[in-house]
Structures are given as structure tokens and as C-alpha cells.
Amino acid sequence: MLPWSHKAFRANAPVNSSDMLCRFIDVIPLAYLVYFTFFGVILPPLLAMVVLYSGVFHILRRRLRDSLSRHMEQQTYFLKEQALTKVLTLVLLLFVACWLPLNVMNSVTFFRGPDAVSKEVVYTGILLTHAHSAINPLLYGFRIRRIRDAYLQLWNRLCQLNHFRASLNVTPLLTVII
Known part of the structure; x- marks a missing residue:
């Protein structure tokens, strides 16, 4: 199940940095991504959540x-x-919109062959999964008042810290990041 220690997968690793492409499939077998990750880990909880949310909305x-x-x-x-x-339904729909395309593409590629889905489309699917991680905190922050208030408090503290450090003429890493 954990193939990255196998020699066949290490042999596909890039030799130099100019050859760095997305090599996720070279490290994780597609069968593992389809059967274990999609059919075993993602799809059953997703279907259960859809059924539960439908029941909650009905009630x-x-x-x-x-x-x-x-x-x-x-x-x-x-x-x-x-x-x-x-809000929670919106989070669920966002999860589906960002993760389902890549998992469907992986399934199509696994069952139809490596040329069934273009690399550009797969990279777009990978980008969607990464975007999901960036969007989720913002979604919670804008839709749930308590989290939005906590974000504003954190932002105010960071701005005060930045203002204090600027008044000392110190430019630490935190000031540069902010």
C-alpha cells in the first residue's frame, strides 16, 4: 500500500531540478488512488454527508x-x-467541486489508460484540490460570525505588532511577511 520505498518508483524520480514535473503518479500508484483513496476514503463519507445534510435540511x-x-x-x-x-452545505459543495474532478480523472485514467485525460486537465484538477485548502478558511471566515470576529482580532493584533516593530525600526521576518 505504501509504494514509495519500492525501487521501481524511486527509479522514476527526476535526476536534476530542471526535470521537475508533477510526479505524484510516479510515487503513488493509480490503483491505490482509485480503489483506496477515492472508493474507500473519499466516496463513502461524501455520500453519507450528502444523505445526512439532506435529512438535516428536511428536519x-x-x-x-x-x-x-x-x-x-x-x-x-x-x-x-x-x-x-x-454554510456547512456550502463547504460540502466546495469540497465536492474541488476534489471530485481529480478523483474522477484518476478513475478514468486508471480504467481507460494514460491517454484518456490530458495532463493539463489533470494539473487543473490538482490545482483545484490545492485551491480548496486556500478557500476553506476564507469561506468559514466570511460566513460564520464567530470565526470572522476571531480573524479580525488576529488581523488587528498582527497590525499592532507590525506597527510596534516599525516604530522600533526593526524589520524582522514577521514584518516582511505581513
Whole structure:
């Protein structure tokens, strides 16, 4: 299952830095990516999440309809829960949009052959998976108030630290990064 120690995979490693291309498939066998990672690790939880979120939305919609005739406090509570569920659904949809294409491409390549999907399309799929990691914190930060407030507090502290260091005429790595 962990093939990177096998000589056949190490033999495909680039000799010099000018030959550095995306060699992920040279290190991890495609069968492992398709059967274990996609069919075993990604697809079952994804399907379970879709079923669970559908159930949650159905229950929330019913409770919200029932609470329309009740007190305003209960209605506000259910509206907040519905908003949070929408954020989590957006996170799930973003995950699907960013990870499913690459896994489908890997499956097509595995079952149809190496020329079934162009390298450019695969690289775009890889870029989507990396973009998912960058977008998720921003999505949480803009959609969930508590996280947004924590981001703003962190940003203010970093700006204050940067201002303090600038007043001392010190340019440490943190100041350069910020």
C-alpha cells in the first residue's frame, strides 16, 4: 500500500531540478488512488454527508414551518440553525467541486489508460484540490460570525505588532511577511 520505498518508483524520480514535473503518479500508484483513496476514503463519507445534510435540511424546514405560528424566539433560533446548515452545505459543495474532478480523472485514467485525460486537465484538477485548502478558511471566515470576529482580532493584533516593530525600526521576518 505504501509504494514509495519500492525501487521501481524511486527509479522514476527526476535526476536534476530542471526535470521537475508533477510526479505524484510516479510515487503513488493509480490503483491505490482509485480503489483506496477515492472508493474507500473519499466516496463513502461524501455520500453519507450528502444523505445526512439532506435529512438535516428536511428536519429544519419542517421545524421552521411548524415554528411560524409559535414564538419569535424559536423562529429566530431555527433561522440561525438553517443559516449554519447552509454554510456547512456550502463547504460540502466546495469540497465536492474541488476534489471530485481529480478523483474522477484518476478513475478514468486508471480504467481507460494514460491517454484518456490530458495532463493539463489533470494539473487543473490538482490545482483545484490545492485551491480548496486556500478557500476553506476564507469561506468559514466570511460566513460564520464567530470565526470572522476571531480573524479580525488576529488581523488587528498582527497590525499592532507590525506597527510596534516599525516604530522600533526593526524589520524582522514577521514584518516582511505581513
